[in-house]
Amino acid sequence: MAASHMASSTSHKNPKLIAIPDVEIDKHGKFKYILVKVHDPDVDREFKHIVRGTAKAAFHADIYDRVSELIEEKGLDCEILGGGRIDHEPSKKSIKIYGYSQQFGQADHTITHSILLRAFKEYDQITWSNEGY
Template sequence: MPGRSVPVNPKLAAVRAVEIGEGVFKYILCKIYEGSNTEDNKFIVRGDVGAEFHSDVYDKLDSQLEGEGINCECVGGGKIQHESDKKSIRVYGKSQGYGKADHVLAAKLIKEAFPEYGSVTWSDD
């Protein structure tokens, strides 16, 4: 999926690329942009330990960004296993409602956000 790593729009640049919890939880991969300008976009990862469904993660994110005038489009989901004590993150699975996220892109964004981690892996299982 194309997407700039550094958007031109300062509003988009200010949104953290990755916000995840600890343990095993559902995550979503989203494309964000302002107004109808989908060309200037950024991909972000959000995961929530307390979310029962992927849509719960999306609804929370969408309501946060909406107040800032930023549109959010979920492009897939999955699960994350995050073990901070082992400095390990695994990205896998899929969302029933949103389909499988691009785990390669999600893992890349996570690795950039957690450069001190020795293991950020992904799989399609």
């Protein structure tokens, strides 16, 4: 999926999708992350991608379990598209996206990269690589 397909063309009009933050990651450190597709089951083909990551999770599934619960409480559905790792260094205004999830496979880091570029506009360096674990 191309990075230009981070959301459906009408998702910006759906109040339920708008209410879901695009990014929720730890303020600093190295941690696991997941890329999730959120969609409204009542509106065909409306979706957006979100990024979630935390060092508190032992496994990528731990992040997804929490995210899916919150999403479903809002009347939306979601599916995990894969995972990886993030190295977030706010003092250097730097984020590195890399690796994969053993359980869910590798997220499309180009989509994650595009989402983080929008969320961290003041950062000097946001990069991605398919290397590493």
